[in-house]
Amino acid sequence: QAPDGRQALQLTTAERNMVLGEMRDFLVAVQAIIAATNTEDMAAAAAAARKVGMAAQTAVPPALIGKLPLAFKKLGFAAHSQFDQLALDAEQLGDPLQTREQLAALMNNCVACHATYSLVVAD
Template sequence: MTAVHAQDQHAQHPTSDHDARVVLELTSSERVMILEEMRMFLTGVQKMTGALGQQDMPAVAEAARDMGQKMVHEVPPALRAKLPMEFRQLGFSVHRDFDQIALDADSLKDVSYSLGQLSATLQKCVACHATYQIQTPALNARH
């Protein structure tokens, strides 16, 4: 999806005061943990796209690998219990996707193929952000 296309899509959806996404009510520290991982994904995607632009496939593989299963850390049981199964499954599939991107970047060394894989993985990120919102009890009190 191009930036122009994304802007067009956004323009088709009028803003409202109601956010219909599923609320994940987390403590402040749980929220920080989830958002930290999302920022790490964003940083990794930036590294990947920069490396793809330079056709530096070893750097693409390294950035992707850093976002793969090795990035998964032990989620505290209390947090895991709060996260819907679909949310957890989507997160694990994104980590697996990045491991596959790393393997294929190493073996195929095909920028276009890696870009296609990255696009498919980012669709999962977009779907998750469109489905869920994270709130804490303190945030809810203000709304």
């Protein structure tokens, strides 16, 4: 249990830095997708979403995977795969409103995970 009541995941400094780096990539993608839909540049929205799709997840070391609870992995998996779906639909449907609706829906994964977990260093 973390001091703020959330579930504390105990990671090494390097593991925590890796997860937080992935998080900042998520934030970059969200900003880029909103900006791209505002200018109706659906190719740019798709490109930004793909950078944080399933392909971005492959480099996670097995030791780190082993420390993450199943519910955490499911939320992470859902976020990555929904960015891929958003990218596909942005290209194929080209509808900025639809893309923003998908972004709002997939960000429920961000909200749910942040409400539940915190990362604590245990080197």
